Amino acid sequence: MNLGQVHMNGGDGETxxxxxxxxxxxxxxxxxxxxxxxxxxxxxxxxxxSIAIADLGCSCGPxxxxxxxxxxxxxxxxxxxxxxxxxxxKIFFNDLSGNDFNSVFKSLDNFKVKLLDEIIxxxxxxxxxxxxxxxxxxxIFPGRSLDFVHSSYSLHWLSKVPEGLDNKGHxxxxxxxxxxxxxxxxxxxxxxxxxxxxxxAEELVEGGRMVLTIMGRRNNDPCDTEYLCDDWEVLATALxxxxxxxxxxxxxxxxxxxxxxxxxxxxxxxEVLNEGSFVINRIELFETDLxxxxxxxxxxxxxxxxxxxLCDKIGYNFARCMRAFVEPLxxxxxxxxxIEDIFNRYLEILIDQKPKExxxxxxxxxxxxxxx
Amino acid sequence: MNLGQVHMNGGDGETxxxxxxxxxxxxxxxxxxxxxxxxxxxxxxxxxxSIAIADLGCSCGPxxxxxxxxxxxxxxxxxxxxxxxxxxxKIFFNDLSGNDFNSVFKSLDNFKVKLLDEIIxxxxxxxxxxxxxxxxxxxIFPGRSLDFVHSSYSLHWLSKVPEGLDNKGHxxxxxxxxxxxxxxxxxxxxxxxxxxxxxxAEELVEGGRMVLTIMGRRNNDPCDTEYLCDDWEVLATALxxxxxxxxxxxxxxxxxxxxxxxxxxxxxxxEVLNEGSFVINRIELFETDLxxxxxxxxxxxxxxxxxxxLCDKIGYNFARCMRAFVEPLxxxxxxxxxIEDIFNRYLEILIDQKPKExxxxxxxxxxxxxxx
Numbered sequence: 001m002n003l004g005q006v007h008m009n010g011g012d013g014e015t016x017x018x019x020x021x022x023x024x025x026x027x028x029x030x031x032x033x034x035x036x037x038x039x040x041x042x043x044x045x046x047x048x049x050s051i052a053i054a055d056l057g058c059s060c061g062p063x064x065x066x067x068x069x070x071x072x073x074x075x076x077x078x079x080x081x082x083x084x085x086x087x088x089x090k091i092f093f094n095d096l097s098g099n100d101f102n103s104v105f106k107s108l109d110n111f112k113v114k115l116l117d118e119i120i121x122x123x124x125x126x127x128x129x130x131x132x133x134x135x136x137x138x139x140i141f142p143g144r145s146l147d148f149v150h151s152s153y154s155l156h157w158l159s160k161v162p163e164g165l166d167n168k169g170h171x172x173x174x175x176x177x178x179x180x181x182x183x184x185x186x187x188x189x190x191x192x193x194x195x196x197x198x199x200x201a202e203e204l205v206e207g208g209r210m211v212l213t214i215m216g217r218r219n220n221d222p223c224d225t226e227y228l229c230d231d232w233e234v235l236a237t238a239l240x241x242x243x244x245x246x247x248x249x250x251x252x253x254x255x256x257x258x259x260x261x262x263x264x265x266x267x268x269x270x271e272v273l274n275e276g277s278f279v280i281n282r283i284e285l286f287e288t289d290l291x292x293x294x295x296x297x298x299x300x301x302x303x304x305x306x307x308x309x310l311c312d313k314i315g316y317n318f319a320r321c322m323r324a325f326v327e328p329l330x331x332x333x334x335x336x337x338x339i340e341d342i343f344n345r346y347l348e349i350l351i352d353q354k355p356k357e358x359x360x361x362x363x364x365x366x367x368x369x370x371x372x
Numbered sequence: 373m374n375l376g377q378v379h380m381n382g383g384d385g386e387t388x389x390x391x392x393x394x395x396x397x398x399x400x401x402x403x404x405x406x407x408x409x410x411x412x413x414x415x416x417x418x419x420x421x422s423i424a425i426a427d428l429g430c431s432c433g434p435x436x437x438x439x440x441x442x443x444x445x446x447x448x449x450x451x452x453x454x455x456x457x458x459x460x461x462k463i464f465f466n467d468l469s470g471n472d473f474n475s476v477f478k479s480l481d482n483f484k485v486k487l488l489d490e491i492i493x494x495x496x497x498x499x500x501x502x503x504x505x506x507x508x509x510x511x512i513f514p515g516r517s518l519d520f521v522h523s524s525y526s527l528h529w530l531s532k533v534p535e536g537l538d539n540k541g542h543x544x545x546x547x548x549x550x551x552x553x554x555x556x557x558x559x560x561x562x563x564x565x566x567x568x569x570x571x572x573a574e575e576l577v578e579g580g581r582m583v584l585t586i587m588g589r590r591n592n593d594p595c596d597t598e599y600l601c602d603d604w605e606v607l608a609t610a611l612x613x614x615x616x617x618x619x620x621x622x623x624x625x626x627x628x629x630x631x632x633x634x635x636x637x638x639x640x641x642x643e644v645l646n647e648g649s650f651v652i653n654r655i656e657l658f659e660t661d662l663x664x665x666x667x668x669x670x671x672x673x674x675x676x677x678x679x680x681x682l683c684d685k686i687g688y689n690f691a692r693c694m695r696a697f698v699e700p701l702x703x704x705x706x707x708x709x710x711i712e713d714i715f716n717r718y719l720e721i722l723i724d725q726k727p728k729e730x731x732x733x734x735x736x737x738x739x740x741x742x743x744x
């Protein structure tokens with residue numbers, strides 16, 4: 001699997017990430033106070049005249065800019081209260097090189113106008129914007145060049161599918177996966193998070209802050225990834241059906257595994273402590289539910305998505321979110337031609353399942369300070 | 373005219389800028405020694421351990437990366453000869469937000485591999501890449517953050533079409549344009565270059581270097597823009613024909629003017645001296661001809677392009693170059709639907725003209741140092 005293909009669906013169409021990132025939007029809203037706490041302590045200690053902020057795994061769409069506008073507004077208000085001079089902003093958008101940076105850049109002019117005219121209504125410090133293509137599991141910034149690193153809903157993407165998986169019939173850790181599958185996923189997560197922390201430790205200034213939100217799980221049993229395991233199992237079922245009917249070769253499905261890991265707070269904490277460059281200010285676990293995320297009432301009432309919407313609002317929301325981020329991965333592995341078929345089957349299985357009490361999403365947010 | 377639409381044709385198709393930028397390629401090759409001289413003096417004086425290089429108006433396609441690979445290789449060899457430690461590179465690609473940054477970013481992985489494996493074959497300093505969307509007729513970088521600024525074939529683009537032009541029947545300065553048209557174009561050029569220099573003076577470190585290549589003209593008569601005026605006149609003729617035949621409204625053509633200016637070396641020098649922040653190390657005028665630029669022998673022999681190719685190789689090359697950069701401007705003003713018609717007519721007129729002795733392109737290259 002070529003992870004160079006890992007990116008969200010670009011553009012602004014029905015299946016685009018930009019129009020299907022309401023889960024991420026909720027999470028960003030829920031973690032606002034943690035970012036504000038980090039920024040407050042950063043400014044209280046150092047009162048920087050210039051702040052370099054990186055959003056790692058920025059993707060494209062409204063969330064990319066909403067976090068940054070929130071941070072800038074907060075800093076401006078903070079500086080006004082302290083009567084200190086305007087801050088200069090260096091804003092870095094990072095994602096893999098397959099990300100739709102064009103759409104991020106095209107929205108910047110409007111973003112700047114809105115920020116000035118509608119929200120702040122006063123002069124603000126100069127703002128410089130940079131796109132930074134590359135994997136955050138490697139160095140992407142010069143040493144000690146960042147003050148604040150933010151990453152939301154990106155670090156559950158592993159750098160690659162763990163090696164040597166024997167996970168026949170499944171595409172992720174399942175309740176029946178052999179223990180070495182679970183171990184291989186965990187090992188890859190440990191390796192990746194450790195590299196991530198090491199790189200950021202080199203790129204952040206002393207006292208720099210980092211707030212990371214990762215899709216995670218509540219307890220230490222790696223198979224208890226709430227209902228997410230179930231949903232990957234639904235996709236696996238769709239793929240296995242297509243193998244039985246001769247549309248996909250069995251080997252193709254056997255070689256396809258989702259490069260995600262949903263860690264527990266303890267697993268995240270352990271890697272931070274092992275790496276050793278950061279102080280943990282806060283680590284929190286919180287839940288998001290998707291039930292109130294969509295009011296797409298004008299959706300074509302005959303479509304599969306709509307039937308799913310009527311019988312299971314959370315399932316519908318999840319299906320849209322999932323397609324926006326998993327489609328490029330599926331296209332890269334199975335080709336463009338059978339994508340609609342895969343998602344139609346996936347939806348049919350979801351619709352056939354009785355709407356059940358779905359558990360909420362679990363998220364782990366950690367706020368860190370680069371040690372001196 | 374919305375200059376937000378000013379960008380080269382993206383992607384890698386037949387009419388893309390990436391495949392039709394051989395003129396720019398020639399110019400880049402001809403100015404190599406001037407860049408090397410600037411880099412040598414920069415390194416001899418300061419021996420920076422880290423160098424921040426910006427390519428302004430980078431566009432997309434092979435030229436974008438070829439200048440940078442040339443500079444990096446030169447610096448690496450220079451450092452090897454002096455036995456100094458590896459340099460860290462910060463590479464900034466700038467263009468307007470409509471530029472196809474996605475295609476630049478996607479080619480970076482390959483670029484890095486090639487640079488290491490095929491050219492240098494030894495370890496080199498770390499390289500960080502940034503996309504910087506925005507007009508260079510404004511601040512786009514933090515103060516004193518750049519060591520070397522390069523811009524090739526971008527500064528003849530004005531920030532906007534001069535105001536109050538009464539240039540009926542033409543789309544650029546022509547031999548019959550009234551003198552206030554010429555004055556309006558020159559005034560806009562002065563204003564734009566002055567702002568450009570002022571912004572770069574703030575962004576460059578003291579002693580920082582800047583090498584600019586601008587499509588220009590030999591003498592101080594603004595109508596003597598070599599044969600370029602003629603070619604804009606051919607496009608104007610095509611548009612006027614379409615007005616006569618009712619395909620375009622007359623007002624639309626009257627409101628369409630090319631936002632270019634091709635300055636003489638003296639005009640460039642004058643603005644640099646007036647602005648006052650830079651020392652002029654070198655200013656050169658040189659010619660490029662397009663006659664040897666294409667061997668597209670497999671081109672469909674029945675097509676208009678091919679007929680033009682057979683009767684006038686330079687015209688063919690120019691037509692391809694011109695379409696790659698002027699198409700987005702025409703689309704934004706006249707709409708997508710009539711673009712093929714415009715270029716077909718343009719080519720018919722070129723084919724009907726007897727192949728004539730075309731003059732070469734004239735270019736002005738200036739090498740500057742930021743004063744202390």
